[in-house]
Amino acid sequence: MRAARSLFGRRTRLRWIHLILGGALAMPYVLVGTTIVGPVSGSADVFGSFPLQLASFAVGLPLAAVTSLFPLTRPLESAAVRWLCGVDPDRLAGAPARTRGEKGRTAAWFTLHLGLGGIVAGMTLALPPFAAVLILLPVLSALRGDRLGMPEVFDHTWALLLSPVAGVLSLAALAGCAAGCGALLAHGAPRLLGPSAQDRLAAAEARAADLAVRNRLARELHDSVGHALSAVTLQAGAARRVLDSDPEFVREALAAIEDTTRRTVGELDAVLGVLRAGDAPGTAPAPTLAEDLDGLLRRTRADGRRVRATVAADPGKLPVLVSREAYRIVQEGLGNALRHGGERAAVDVRVAVTGGRLEITVENPLTGSRRPRPGGGHGLRGVADRARLLGGTATAGPAGGTWRLHVRLPIEGPAPGGPA
Incomplete structure (x- = not known):
């Protein structure tokens, strides 16, 4: 019961939403990355190649770090962390970053939020449909008489029988990854978005x-x-x-x-x-x-x-x-x-x-x-x-x-x- 709560509890679900919002924020930077990766790689369809997608993602994150210097970034991110990650408001700074150190920590947090959010959001879009196919594959194969384009290993009966187990495990892996990334962000938020020594003194x-x-x-x-x-x-x-x-x-x-x-x-x-x-x-x-x-x-x-x-x-x-x-x-x-x-x-x-x-x-x-x-x-x-x-x-x-x-x-x- 405790393990299920840690994977699917209310706090974990809110942190999952926080990660998906990070992935949504990362999309404009990824699109800008495609305009750079496409001409450099000579590919006209960057989204058709998973490695090129990762390269676009990697190019977009430094751009996100630069734009995080906008003054309202820290207050907005602190508010999101307070409501979705369950971090004590006293451990977060509500004022815009002023010093170089505060701006650096805010940029590190924003990059981490968008990076982990992009990964979890991508997994959330891809894994559930794939897991549903694995779970229903034995029934669908019996009805249609083919593997629905799945790898040749599913020609074996034992593979078909184990495919529902693999589907359930992939969903559990998705939940575990989201819970772990959410906990990591909640743990790091006070250090990166927390008040500085000057703020605490004031x-x-x-x-x-x-x-x-x-x-x-x-x-x-x-x-x-x-x-x-x-x-x-x-x-x-x-x-x-x-x-x-x-x-x-x-x-x-x-x-x-x-x-x-x-x-x-x-x-x-x-x-x-x-x-x-x-x-x-x-x-x-x-x-x-x-x-x-x-x-x-x-x-x-x-x-x-x-x-x-x-x-x-x-x-x-x-x-x-x-x-x-x-x-x-x-x-x-x-x-x-x-x-x-x-x-x-x-x-x-x-x-x-x-x-x-x-x-x-x-x-x-x-x-x-x-x-x-x-x-x-x-x-x-x-x-x-x-x-x-x-x-x-x-x-x-x-x-x-x-x-x-x-x-x-x-x-x-x-x-x-x-x-x-």
Whole structure:
């Protein structure tokens, strides 16, 4: 069953069609070859001589190699191989050949395709009728009383009896030849039509750039939207608990929720701008430490949580990129404190410049509620990614009864520090 599938399976039949198409493509070149072989050999009927046909075929193949330099040859051949030979598209090049090496490999492939295709197509035209005659020869000879022009060996009875076997074997040989040539082309296609080292490098760079954009989107969404949802959840819970006893606090909490959600919508618009071809005009700018730290601290305190902030640096003198990433890091640290700290646990935030580096520390009491969530942990990984991309470091973990996030970011040039 496996042998029959390898000879007559769907994939083998498609590859057979691919070879026959190669034979059809070879015909114009063979006709051009006859115009050269005929005068040289002095024969007026090239097609009446099998050796002259082979000579015409041999003359036509170099002409095919020359015309394969046409730019669309490689894309068209790659498409045919993908659909008919079952080769993985990632192993084939869809762009026209540009370098000398690519053009040489394309010419070799086109010549091989037409050469094997011409042979298999010729066998496909000639062998089936011959095999049918061999299979039916005993019956036809009995009816007509002659050998139908077959060789004298078929005068013998044993030859007539074995002729059907020879016919079946010739058909099997045709199928085996087509299957073997199809497998050879499928095996050689990635080497001759596959992407070059430059193409693979360009594809790898494109995938890396796409992954970087996706990671950036994931970090921005987690830090902005995730922090806002945590803050809104805690503010709403605090307001619900004192709804009857402290209406003033409830009004402040609702105002903080409104402010948080409004600002988060703007940040979400900025994040979605990354999906467009460049940041679209009019998109809300990304928040920075210099412009938005006070608002972030105010919104975090809206549920009554004590947040002590010490800023021993001038955020306005930080590079914009460092200021933007530092804001997200502080935001994630506060978000972790909201999610994992106690309801009234104090949070300490320190921002300082030391030795040409911006140091950010966020601490909150270590409670038993800090357990990893299923699928969680993305925030700390995002902080580590931000720090690493800027050439800095990030550490997070328990330290003396507190949970401590400490990040160091290099600053381009001197950044004067001092209480702000």
